[in-house]
Amino acid sequence: MTGKPVRLVIAASLILATAMACQAQDVAAPEVENLVANPGFEQPDLEGWSRVLAGDDEGVIEPSDDAHTGSGSARVHAPTDRAWSFLRQQDFDVAIGETLVLSAWVKSSSTRAKLVLTGGFLWGGAPSGHQTTADRHSGSGKWELLRVELAIEQLPISAAIGFDYNSPGATLLVDDVRLAREADVLAEDAVECAHAFKQLAGREDLPGWIRDGLQDRAERGAELVMRYRETAHDAEGFAEVLDALRDYVAARRQLITWEAGSAPEGEAGPVPLVLERIRLEAERGDDAVTTISLLNAFGQHSVAVRVVPRNIVVPLDEQPTPAGEADVSEEPSLRTQVQPQVVLEAGRIRVMELIPRGGAMMAVDPGEDLAVWAPVNEPRQVRVVFPTHDLAPGAYTGTLLLQPLDRTQAGPPQEVAVELAVR
């Protein structure tokens, strides 16, 4: 059979499988409060901004018309290695416990160009012990979006862009600065994600169950944003909303994974797009085998995915107390010092990629890096073999890490729980 008929069969099958309608409720982007005044430097004379010029006030901070957007920006120049040259705003109306996200578009040929967010420090005031986070420009000479986050432990807050010492002759342009509460940014991101999932759910080249899952994701995003809008920032449960938003946004480019022969068939409710748990049973002496499918449906290009098994251990709650030692607490959180007993070392768990050969699947070694390639919309299969020869009958646990090497295409690593029962 040639490739073309095969593709036609697939296309026809996929079209047949597009029964699910995409009805995710549209939700408008929430308004993100920018705590910075004159963020785009469109008002004259850098209004709202202060200049920090250390040394002998040698630095230069001035308006510029070389803008990222609009017509204005600010230019910062540090002429000597001892000159501190920062543009800053500070003392924002925020509270301890909040997380802030500061971002700015910066253009520079120096790697010393810096975006800094500080808690507990006031430029021109009395410094105390303070917390700080910074992001630097790559020195590419182009506009780059710098971004930092800070969970506030101390007040007041200072936001600054510029150079510290050791930056002689360095120059930067800054534009479109935004200091916002993380919650607002997450909600904004969640709206974008929901829209993206909804669009993907309409793709007719994807299998129906994946489209169902995407549709579910889109609806869940809309719900989360609604909850965010309805829950006051200081209300009980808001932290839970924030966590849910974080998880939701993090999974926007998730690699779709499932265990061959089981998921996602027959389950009631939303279709899971990621594999969370593998349950395996084996007679002692046999291999326990699972086959995992990977699908890079959201990416724009192929991604290397590492499949990394971890040690198989005796669950802590079934682990006998070592002789001569004090009883461990019944409270699991108090037993973190107890190391789980390893019964099957990771190095003995075999990982193989299944590749087609002459109409059948052939298992090949994925190599030293344990990576397989996941091209866009082409499922890949990996077999994981757990030898049980040395295991006594009982229940064991472990994890399997599915680690895409490009989060922009396939999302963060997936930790799959492994439950192994040896009879």
Add this chain to the structure above:
Amino acid sequence: MPGTRLRVLLVMAVAVILLPVANATLIVSEADLWQNVIVPDREPPGDVLASLPTATAPPGDVPTSLPTATAPPTASVERVDLRAARNEYECAALNVHNTGTQAVYLRAHVQPVAGGLSGRPLQALGQIVLREAVHLRNIRGALVADALPPLRPGQAMTVPAGEVRQLWIEIYTGDLSPGVYDLSLRLTPVGGGTVEEVPLRLHVWDFELPKRMPVAVFNWDYGIRGRDEPMRSRYLRAMVEHGINVFHISGSPKVVCNAEGELLEEPDFSGWDDLIALERPHARMFLFENWQFRGRPFETSQGEEVEYLSEPWVRAFEAWLPKFVAYTKSRGLDYEDWAFYPFDEYIGPDFVALAREIKRIDPQVQIFTDKLTDAEQVRAAAPYTDIWCPYDGHFGETYAEGLEIMRESGKPIWFYFCGRDQKAFPPMERYRLMGWKTWARDLQGCTYWNIFGGGGSLWDDFDSTHPDPGSVYTGRDGPVTSRRWEAFRQGLEDYCYLWLLDQRLQRAADDRPTAQRILDAAADDVLEHPDTATVEQWRRRIASAILQLGRERQ
């Protein structure tokens, strides 16, 4: 609906089985070894980049690549030539483009062509390692083909339809006889199809790179310490094969004394025994990085601090230092075999005060510092410093006076660079040029921070507080090298070429103006034009001059 899902799954399973039946077209082209961006292409979407945990690169301005061949060459390379001295690692990179519509799975291996070894056995070729360049996203948002895991025997390399993968060939010449070796790289599709053959020609020059690196090459050890065998030895072997000859021992056993500074316990340094024994055969020297000196006092048995550099502290130190020296002697280390590295990137008053005490108690103990700052501080530290190691970026006008004081001291000067976002560092400019800079600046050593370090998975810049600065990745059977670490090794080999030519010029009976001009001009030109073509051109010129001088001597 479950039925529909089942049908789709079945169709997908059939598709997986049937998709890759031959019918793919492979084109193999030679690639620039030090370009980690294999195929410059589209940028990743900005919203996605911004969503990365700590990604700092912007949408639209990211130096990136996709493993997608948008404009592959029209024909495969006719032959790949590798040129090397004996005892040298030489590499070539080949891009494998799949212009077909189906993924191909390739098995790659190198074999001699008939008569290509001039009767010598294949084993004479030393080590040939095939690697695949694996793409991963770095903290600056770029997709770089940095990791170079070896291809195991029988392992298949996947080239999806319309994409390109890079195959890396590494040959160690060992003590191979000079001459030309003709080989063939065979790419065999799994499941049948046309075998792609690429002729390789290895030219082995009639000179050998020094068995012991003529300069100090240090690195911070975050890979060996804490590992069990056999991994520990594998990590060490990788270090040695990449030129490391100065090893790092850090931490220091607790020192307990009373309030008057009398030692209450015998210091126990035996925790270092294994590491020193393992590394000593490969070590030019050791650096003992003693964190306890960084303002942390000796402690009393009640856990109370003895004030740093106070009288009791000095008394305790006077008792402790000879015991430390005795320990190093018991491990077979003489004074020239080790140095204290008491503070990191600091030579202020505390450094000077401590260094003064060390020299007062035992003037033969060597002291290392990795800080170049203003002239005043360097001048104060100079009488006590035995090895200087300033930062790469400080070789310039700003610190010229301090650097001059270092040079006037007559003590060895090494240099280093550092940074956490090293997966974003260019292999040529940052790593390969280390050897050239060492030569051009007339230094006695080089290093960078660091090879093995990182948090979480070394394959993921985004899974811990900071990106992973290290140059290797965790492999199943040991460290997996990177394009950056290979560039560093090749830079050290470049240094050896320059050193060999210099040695031969010094031994020549009369002036050799052409060879001298090559030696004088090479490093400056390479540093001004840091590209692969320029470096290779100079390397061949230097090799030619070495060969010429060698022939004349015979």
